Amino acid sequence: MRYFNLLAMDKKQIIGFVLIALILVANYFFMKPEIEAQQELAQVEQAEAEKPEAKEKPEEAPAEVEVLSDSLRNDRLYKEFGVFANAMTGVDKESVLENDMLKVTFASKGGVPSKVELKGFKSWDGAPLMLMNGKNSTFSYKVKTYKGFVDLADLYYEPVQSGGNLTMRATLEPGKYVEQQYRLGEDGHTVENTFNLVGLDNYIEGENLRAVWADKLLRAEENMVGRGGERGYTTINYYSADGDFDYLSINVDSEKSEKLEGSYKWFSFKQRFFVSALIAEKSVKNLEVESIVHEKDTVHVNNMTAAFDIPLADLKGGNKNFSYYFGPNNYQIIKKVTPGFEDNVDLGWPIIAWFNKFLVVPSFNFLQKYISNYGIIILLLVLFVKLILSPLSYKSYLSMAKMRVLKPEIDKIKEEVGDDQTQVQMKQMELYRQVGVNPLSGCVPMLLQMPILFALFRFFPNSIELRQQSFLWAHDLSSYDVLLSLPFDVPFLGSHISGFCVLMTASTMAYTWSNNQMTTVEGPMKTMQYIMPLMFFFMLNSFSAGLTYYYFLSNLVTLGQQQVIKKFVDEDKVRKKLEENKKNSGNKKKSSFQQRLDAAMKASQEAQRKKKK
Helix, strand or coil: CHHHHHHHHHHHHHHHHHHHHHHHHHHHHHHHHHHHHHHHHHHHHHHHHHCHHHHHCCCCCCCCCCCCCCCHHHHHHHHHHHHHHHHCCCCCCEEEEECCCEEEEEECECCEEEEEEEEEEECCCCCEEEEEECCCEEEEEEEEECCEEEEHHHCECEEEEECCEEEEEEEEECCEEEEEEEEECCCCCEEEEEEEEECCCCCEEEEEEEEEEEEEEECCCCCCCCCCCHHHHCEEEEEECCCCEEECCCCCCCEEEEEEEEEEEEEEEECCCEEEEEEEEEEEEEEEEEEECCCCCCCEEEEEEEEEEEEHHHHCCCCCCEEEEEEECCHHHHCCCCCCHHHHCCCCCHHHHHHHHHHHHHHHHHHHCCCCCHHHHHHHHHHHHHHHHHHHHHHHHHHHHHHHHHHHHHHHHHHHHCCCHHHHHHHHHHHHHHHCCCCCCCHHHHHHHHHHHHHHHHHHHHCHHHCCCCECCECCCCCCCCCEEEEEEECCCEEEECHHHHHHHHHHHHHHHHHHCCCCCCCHHHHHHHHHHHHHHHHHCCCCHHHHHHHHHHHHHHHHHHHHHHHHCCHHHHHHHHHHHHHHHHHCCCCHHHHHHHHHHHHHHHHHHHHHC
């Protein structure tokens, strides 16, 4: 019995010791963070006390600034950011401004736009079209303080929404705050911003705020790479305070950057059909732009950055500082935003842009008011343009008819003269002078039509109205149509065959053959006329289906015009007229141009004779 009582006592003692040990271990782990924090705080205070500058310059911080928090974390923030420390912590919340066209979400951290959705548009995959998704775009607003540089986009702002206005305020101390106010503009696509610094004159040094906007442009189109792809239309545009428009050269496979001097009214990150831009109320300075493309990135079209200076004087007084534009790159919309902003739509060189602005765009917009099918609109546009150009087409056909009537006589000259091309040309020019025919008269009408052809070449790929509009087998007239998919990639062609491009090429061949029946062109030039359509097939196979469809219809209408004009041009009457001119040519004096041309031809002939000797 004594043995078992002693054994039982030992067990109780063991259990007691174990419990005491567990209590001691638990107490150590629970108390360790507090002990370490106290030790760390003591070390920081001792280190600060030992710094000579801390004793020599206690007045470096303004006298009214005091450490407002007892926590170690806030103490550290204060030492790094000074008065701005009180807004360096917080909870990130979202606020929204929206209308029928735009939905903009703002983050309380930074007080900046974080998400932008364009209503009424869809991305290439059917998802809502986002210019910002909360991850792809960042802002930075750095100011210099007595503590160093502070990024105002790192502050936490308290949102207050009233009607269509949103106020984001980062309170630092009573009477000292950073505030951003936002409201949607009347045009529906602009977001007006008022940036206001209040009570911070003694805390911020220098003359400018350095702002940086970095944006990884989100893919919006199905065709992103290659000829005619979205990446090939993406760039950074900018407009100076002097009214000069320029852009960063298109960058599809590398890195581009530019440092710009002077003042600028606006800059934009331009995608093919959409624009994100900053428009200054006055101007920004020292603009630096950069564009970087990562070829393997199929989510982002381009990585773009714009850095610029905003005068601090412009950020006081509560006046509007700048606006953002988030919207479609639609000429009818953006031309009303701000001076020069319409240049975001690339309508071509000045003379070509003139045709687009005052002929093609108004005609297209008029037709789409009454017709919803864009295939029909393009057909009517072809008929309208051809009607305007019909006098030139008539003159061109008449000139070719005259050349056709003269073909037997030209062939006779070639037989008589032989291989002496200079003599052949002189005889031909003499014949043309006698009958009153200008061999260039058939080319002039075609040259006069070229600006319109080039204008349409610019208009269709940049026309957002055609985006995601289907017609026949083409599901998107702004992109290429696919009649046949290839299992391999053909150089300069791609991995597909465009149906409208095939029709365009075939109709161009037919038009070329028809013209050759009425002209005297022979030899390499005649062969070249058939090679050109094949070259354009390779060039335009990946371009907008709306463009190749237009060219196809244009060729068909031109062939039809020729058949109609042919009924009104009697070649027998033309021949008689030419014969009469030839009979009366003896009384005509050669023009000064003809005299100089004859002299040049004779000089060339004489030079060839000397070479033969």
